Amino acid sequence: MFENQKKCPICGRLYRADTTRCEDCGVVLTAIEPHQPIWQPYVPPQGNFPRRQWQNPGVVYPNHPHRQNVDANAAARSQKPRMGVFLMGMLLIVLVALLVVLLIWRMQVNAPVSDSQQNIAVIATEGSAATTASETEPLQTQQSTGSVTESAETVTQSEPQASPDLTDPVIQTMGSTNIINGGYACQDAEYRYLNQDGILYRMPLSAAEDGQTMVPLVYEEAYYMNVVDDRLYFVSADRNNAICSVAADGSDLTVVYDAYCYELTYCDGWFYFSRVDGNARAICRMRPDGSELTELYTCEAWYMNISGGQIYFCNFSDGLALYAMSLDGSDVRVVYDGVSSDLCVADDVIYFSADRTSRRLYRIHTDGTGLTLVYDGYARYTNFSNGRLYFTNETGILYSCRADGSGVIMLTPNAVTYPLVFSDVIYFETQGGTLASFSYEAP
Numbered sequence: 001m002f003e004n005q006k007k008c009p010i011c012g013r014l015y016r017a018d019t020t021r022c023e024d025c026g027v028v029l030t031a032i033e034p035h036q037p038i039w040q041p042y043v044p045p046q047g048n049f050p051r052r053q054w055q056n057p058g059v060v061y062p063n064h065p066h067r068q069n070v071d072a073n074a075a076a077r078s079q080k081p082r083m084g085v086f087l088m089g090m091l092l093i094v095l096v097a098l099l100v101v102l103l104i105w106r107m108q109v110n111a112p113v114s115d116s117q118q119n120i121a122v123i124a125t126e127g128s129a130a131t132t133a134s135e136t137e138p139l140q141t142q143q144s145t146g147s148v149t150e151s152a153e154t155v156t157q158s159e160p161q162a163s164p165d166l167t168d169p170v171i172q173t174m175g176s177t178n179i180i181n182g183g184y185a186c187q188d189a190e191y192r193y194l195n196q197d198g199i200l201y202r203m204p205l206s207a208a209e210d211g212q213t214m215v216p217l218v219y220e221e222a223y224y225m226n227v228v229d230d231r232l233y234f235v236s237a238d239r240n241n242a243i244c245s246v247a248a249d250g251s252d253l254t255v256v257y258d259a260y261c262y263e264l265t266y267c268d269g270w271f272y273f274s275r276v277d278g279n280a281r282a283i284c285r286m287r288p289d290g291s292e293l294t295e296l297y298t299c300e301a302w303y304m305n306i307s308g309g310q311i312y313f314c315n316f317s318d319g320l321a322l323y324a325m326s327l328d329g330s331d332v333r334v335v336y337d338g339v340s341s342d343l344c345v346a347d348d349v350i351y352f353s354a355d356r357t358s359r360r361l362y363r364i365h366t367d368g369t370g371l372t373l374v375y376d377g378y379a380r381y382t383n384f385s386n387g388r389l390y391f392t393n394e395t396g397i398l399y400s401c402r403a404d405g406s407g408v409i410m411l412t413p414n415a416v417t418y419p420l421v422f423s424d425v426i427y428f429e430t431q432g433g434t435l436a437s438f439s440y441e442a443p
Contacts, residue, residue: 176305183224217250296329
């Protein structure tokens with residue numbers, strides 16, 4: 001039977017000996033002599049070779065999309081020795097270039113650096129999504145687009161750092177000024193908690209314990225963190241800014257309030273926060289277990305600080321005027337009727353940036369008196385800790401000064417955003433979205 005048939009070399013279909021074209025793949029079938037073998041299966045060479053599909057290597061397939069000219073292939077094969085020498089030369093050039101780059105890098109690493117750069121330690125990899133700041137709104141949490149890392153990261157320090165003074169109310173309650181700058185880190189008496197690349201980490205405050213190893217607790221993009229009664233409360237960008245809580249060891253993750261919230265701040269048994277519900281916006285409060293939810297004041301509020309039994313905020317619903325009210329929502333009043341932002345309240349003084357263009361730094365008493373220019377320059381992301389102010393200029397360089405505006409010093413050589421100030425370290429985001437920090441002791 002096979003003596004009067006021919007086989008398509010592409011699809012293998014059998015045809016009569018006088019058939020000229022395959023009906024399936026369109027290949028032209030060559031003429032054959034009677035009783036001549038049609039095809040032979042290709043036997044791969046012996047040895048360790050990669051797997052390949054079987055085909056007849058001696059057949060040129062007309063009209064096939066991968067057809068190649070046999071003469072061209074033969075000519076290319078004749079050039080292989082020449083190409084091999086060329087490729088070896090290129091490889092040597094690349095290796096020499098890499099050695100030169102490595103030598104230059106080593107020289108730069110060993111070169112002396114300035115004091116302001118010496119302690120900077122980058123603790124997050126590039127690739128996470130850069131958090132952008134709008135000139136019309138402060139930080140809103142976003143889902144990270146960076147990839148989730150599975151291994152814990154280790155942060156080392158040259159010397160053990162002293163534990164912070166936990167009697168400082170700014171440390172105890174996390175501090176409203178850290179909250180308004182994103183609150184992506186906070187601490188209690190034993191641990192510091194940090195959001196990095198969509199993972200909530202815990203690290204001991206003592207440098208001796210675990211070598212400052214960061215332990216992942218939950219895979220949540222956490223902002224506006226507060227520690228209350230051995231639980232960590234935060235707003236999760238992964239859950240549309242819902243308020244969540246988790247035990248200090250990472251167990252028992254709970255959604256406390258499933259609504260879009262920001263600037264979550266704990267004070268005296270209550271959580272205060274701003275809520276977005278469709279087009280409605282309001283300042284609300286509730287208990288840590290989610291009970292007694294109360295709407296205190298209807299407005300779009302930003303930069304919320306809680307100090308001395310009062311809530312201070314910028315009212316975007318009233319031209320960015322600086323407002324104050326009691327913790328129960330009563331006694332709402334205007335402290336400063338001009339444009340304000342970047343509030344920072346310490347004792348009975350409010351520090352704020354005015355007009356959102358020049359953003360000069362002012363101070364005013366909480367009763368609305370004593371308006372005074374503190375820093376005649378651009379100030380953003382204002383923060384306060386241990387008697388000093390921290391802010392960035394128009395190019396993002398981080399500065400610090402005393403509460404009266406004197407003693408201005410530059411802290412970073414490059415632009416930063418959202419600085420969080422602790423007693424021994426300052427966290428910030430670079431403009432590329434990288435989370436970084438440096439050890440710092442206020443002068």
